[in-house]
Amino acid sequence: MIVFSAKVSKKHQDKLQTSFPNQSFVFCDSAQEVKQHIGEAEVYVTFGDDVDEALLASASKLKWIQILSAGIDGLPFDVLQNRNIIVTNARGIHGIQMSEYAISMLLQVYRQAKEVIRNEEKQVWDKSVRINEISNKTMIIVGTGAIGSEVARLAKAFRMHTIGVSKTGRTLEFFDENYSMDMLNEVLPKADFIVSVLPSTGETKDIYAWEQFKKMKNGAVFLNMGRGDAVVEDDLLTAIRKQEISHAILDVVKEEPLPESHPFWKEENITITPHFSGVSPEYVKRALAVFEDNLNCFIEGKDCYINQINLSRGY
Incomplete structure (x- = not known):
């Protein structure tokens, strides 16, 4: 049966x-x-x-x-x-929708979608909104399986330099460089975008802590659509408030649904989505x-x- x-x-x-x-x-x-x-x-x-x-x-x-x-x-x-x-x-089976999510959310940040939508709601015509381009940037993808590889493929359409970080560091299509996980701290300073697609294992829990956020560029955007327990949330919040990184996009968090009282909700430079990057x-x-x-x-x-x-x- x-x-x-x-x-x-x-x-x-x-x-x-x-x-x-x-x-x-x-x-x-x-x-x-x-x-x-x-x-x-x-x-x-x-x-x-x-x-x-x-x-x-x-x-x-x-x-x-x-x-x-x-x-x-x-x-x-x-x-x-x-x-x-x-x-x-x-x-x-998640590669298409999750890679589209990643690119769309990075565009959302760089094209100032939050501010644009607020202006539209208030009927404000403001051409001074600071728009940026994601093209020709450097992206680190942590987790280079089917999802990470599809993110890298789409990133190449924007002429990005792609760096893969995985357990083995093996060479893969669509990645310009590949490193093993023990090299993560060394490559983090290179990235404009860090996209995490890690599963939840004993090896990946709390892998993004203050040390890692401190090594990222001040203008870096961190996107997590793997598992919430990969991130030390207090450290991420501090990194955002101290402008160690520019923006965080979180489709996954440690406690889901994210409690209404959680400070992430009120941070302008944190974008929260309800664990739906895999929806299709x-x-x-x-x-x-x-x-x-x-x-x-x-x-x-x-x-x-x-x-x-x-x-x-x-x-």
Whole structure:
């Protein structure tokens, strides 16, 4: 039995049932329905936030979990590993929308969109607004997977010099320079834009602290659309207030939703968006394409899963 807690439209449900007529699908509308069926599930399809030890304890037949998002934060990795449950996610389907988000937000800052919109609302005709160009600047992309590589590809359309920082520092297309993570502090002073697409791991937690912000250019723009726990938020706030960096764009923060009382909201030079850089009308279609490929592997008993998570490493 294949149990879905992830909500998918009737159109997608019908397509799955047509494509896999010999499989039994259960599409749940509530947590209560999941509880009723999880005991019979061999496959569980979810967005990931409901996978905990209690659910796994009830899922005695479970062999594989397909997560229809990239995030796997908070999964009980020890339990999954002990039970040899395969976990796959949907990383790699976010490149288009997240790269468009990154470029659009950098343009928003450089083209003074906040001020322009305020002037329009107040019916103010002000040609003195200071507009800048993102072309021919230097961009560091920290995390050079599918998303980071697509950001770099779009950046090249603006004739940017692109620097990739990753765990291995391997050479990649669309990057003019590549460095390993232990070189991050050395390359930060080069950048006009720092775009972080890091996942949440023990190695990436609090990786952007005062030391890193201090090394950035005073005019640098820092954009985080990876995970919020990569940033020491008090240090970022200090860096903004002391003008160590020019602007921060945050699609992810440590506590989501960001509390109304959080000082980030009131900082003119911090732009907050509600963790929606990965949103796209094509999202579910792309995620289910990964699931369908993996379901064929599962049915055929082959070890050919796309995006299989290394449970000992957590990614």
